Amino acid sequence: MDRNDYLILTGQTESHLVSYDEQFLIHKDILKPFKNLQEIIFEKRKCKLEILSGFRSFDRQKFIWNQKCKGKRAVRDNNGNPLDIEKLSPYELVCSIMRWSALPGFSRHHWGTDIDVFDDHNKPEHIELVPSEYQQGGPFYQLSDCLSELISADRCFDFYRPYETDLGGVAIEPWHLSFKPIAKEYQEMITLEVFEKFIAEKEFNSIELIESVRENAEEIYYRFISP
Ligand SMILES: [Zn+2]
Known part of the structure; x- marks a missing residue:
């Protein structure tokens, strides 16, 4: 693995990305398949597949992570509460955060191949990004059901869906x-040995x-x- 792979995998470069809708960065090779997917979903269910979150940088993920560690952003239990x-040991806190948020350097959103999606035709005032929105009775059920089918x-x-x-x-x-x-290739590069090597890098000291x-x-x- 070379330096560029390390930078791509850990969200520290934008060299492999293109802009989508002037709002999000995504991997250059997913733009076309994403547009194809948008089209078929619109044909089938009249849903407007859109991106809520695409590429996320190491620094952005670090900001989220550090806020959770400092209690400035909610850390949730398995039920989302x-x-x-204060009652958790450092390791318990790490595991609780990791249920819902990736460790900086290891978010699939660093790769540009992974996106969070919603249906822009059935958008509520505020998107919570919880499973119930994508289940029967939720605003994004049609989209989610169509994705499952496809x-x-x-x-x-x-x-x-990796999760x-x-x-x-x-x-x-x-x-x-x-x-x-593409994501599979990236995922396969992150062996235990690579994981241990990455977290020893100096960038990780500020996490x-x-x-x-x-x-x-x-x-x-x-x-x-x-x-
Ligand atoms: Zn995501």
């Missing part, structure tokens, strides 16, 4: 799509609770990072 972080028929232009089932690591995210041909991450690297890797 806010936790009293994915299982292998007609989703190589997009899939489809809850195995105790990252919680279910029906809104999160990933462009498999809150990084010492706890380093001490529990193997367990964190198998629960939250590895495929």
Whole structure:
């Protein structure tokens, strides 16, 4: 793995990205398949597939993470209710944050291949980004159901849902799509050895609770990072 791979994987370069809708950056190779997907979803259900979040940089993810560590942004339990972080050990806090937010340097949103999507034709005043919005009765149910149908028929232009089932690591995210041909390559590069090497880099020193991450690297890797 070379320096450029390290920068792409950890969200520290924009060299592989293009602008979408002048609002989001996404991997240059997903623009066309995404537009194809938009079209088929509109034809089938009259839903307007749009992006809520595309590329997210290392610094942006670090900002979110550090705010959660300092109690300036809610850390949630498995049911989505806010936790009293004072009662948690550093490692418990790391694991609680990682249910809902990636460790900076290891968000799939760093790659540009992964996007959070919603239906712009059925947009409520405020999007919470919770599973119920994508389930029956929720505003994005039609979109989500259409995506499920296309994915299982292998007609989703190589997009899939990496957080489809809850195995105790990252919680279910029906809104999160990933462009498999490229994302799979990136994912496979992040072995345990690579993970340990990355978190030892100096950029990671400014991440809150990084010492706890380093001490529990193997367990964190198998629960939250590895495929
Ligand atoms: Zn996402």
